[in-house]
Amino acid sequence: MSENLIKPENLVYKKTDAMTDRVLHYCPGCGHGTAHRILAEVIDEMGIQNETIGVAPVGCSVLAYYYFNVDMQEAAHGRAPAVATGIKRVFPEKYVFTYQGDGDLAAIGTAETLHACNRGENILIVFINNGIYGMTGGQMAPTTLAGMKSSTSPFGRDIKTMGSPLKMTELVAQLPGTYFVTRQAVHKPGNVRKTKRAIKKAMEYQKLNKGTCFVEIVSNCPSNWKMTPVQSNKWMEENMFPYYPLGDIKVPEEK
């Protein structure tokens, strides 16, 4: 109905075809919805909906295959980069991405992540880092900040016994197999635009067969941080960004 009311020249925003009509299950204020949306917009804008195969993780975005209107496979916890390797090796012409949280990518899937990056698999890895296990109810993640409380670090993460939060993005940037490594956020319009540009670049690079592209999105978890969405974004800026600074970490050398 609304389509009839709005003249095409006045249309400033429309639903992207690369997302389905299913209602997202994410909590109010969570960054996943925005991250999904911009990845879908990139797929849409590049016109690669029929050429893209995604891999969903285990974690809050376990049902990502309900939302992306592209062919997808659901991987076991942490195994998405291995599954994506299997897909890309048999379908080298397809665009392949994984979408993973910090528990999935930086804890149980560390080996799969590092080795996929080290082999330089020509895939895009989207890494959502909110410093906590969301789906299972707020347990400590490898990325949980020092002193940060969670249900399994109720007195705050003690780095003497639990080690320091793992900077996976800096780690994979050291590997010759990665081509483009960046850390972004989606909590403000400016950041959303930057992140979308980064994802688009990463998708386009996939055709060059130059190696793995890795986009971390530092995000929030209002429910498990036990904050309002606005508070959580402020907390993220004040606490997460100093430890996980935003910006490109590895960019291809310009000719």
Place this chain on the structure above:
Amino acid sequence: MKELRLMKGNEALAEAAIRAGADAYFGYPITPQSEVIEYLMANRPEDRTGMVVLQAESEIAAINMVYGAAGCGKKAITTSSSPGISLKQEGLSYIAGAELPCVVANVVRGGPGLGTIQPSQSDYFQSVKGGGHGDYKLIVLAPNSVQEIVDFTRLAFELAFKYRNPVMIQSDGIIGQMMEKVELFEQIPRVEPDYDWATLGRKNGKPATFITSLQLQAEEQEKVNLRLQAKYREVEKNEVRYETYKCDDAEYLLTAFGSCARITRKAMEMARDKGYKVGLLRPQTLYPFPVDAFNKLAEQVKGILSVEMNAGQMIEDVKLAVNGKTKVEHFGRFGGMIPSPDEILNALEQKIIGG
């Protein structure tokens, strides 16, 4: 024209995978099966057929690469030996749950733990009864020769795609390492997948395809399980394979699978020489198990000796099959030890004939 070669079991498996039109192999080295990936790397199947061969960082990664490729409708295979197969159980459960076709070979060695690199059959329970979590079944083929390694590798891909189910080839350190004359089948061309269940990239106008083993609603997950169980009943109806030797007049029955069946056959012949009417039933499929064949022979024989290179695993299925109709005993050597025909004959005389 027949193509005959003298080949090691592991190499024959690798060659058969290429010829079966496999699209991808993902594996990790482990004794006594490393020849599979070594043969593949040396033979450059990417040049012969376009088949992908990749050495993964772990058994876990390898089986998940298989998941990804199988989800694309491709013929994917991985191989390992017991400790490595344990690591693959997570992936096997997901593959069975997502109903993807794939082939896995286990060149079994003695356990538990790191165990030994010598041959064993102690992974029978793991292969046949599940291994990973949840109610699922692998179709399990048990070759007893290098020739059957080749034939079953081809068959395994056929069954995997027929039922969209993982198929396990349960070999062991003997079959994997020994050399025998083998007749190879001609190259089967690789095919471009065109399945509605596979992630091939969205077709214009069609809804997206997704592959998952997740159902958040219990009612839906029960439906998945019911569908799987219906499939397993079909497998049990259609795919039972076994061989019998001298069972027509048998008063006593020996049963064994894989390499152990060859030793047991020798014991059977020695028993015949001594005047005992002994037959041998060799299951070629461990799942589905030849229940009817055992049940029928149970009416005829005075006892069954299940000879296994383990502490007694297949004997449980034999007992279930004969359902108390006749005596069933076990004889085994394990931990990498191989029984001799004399030992088996002795056990047969003591436990079944004289017992």
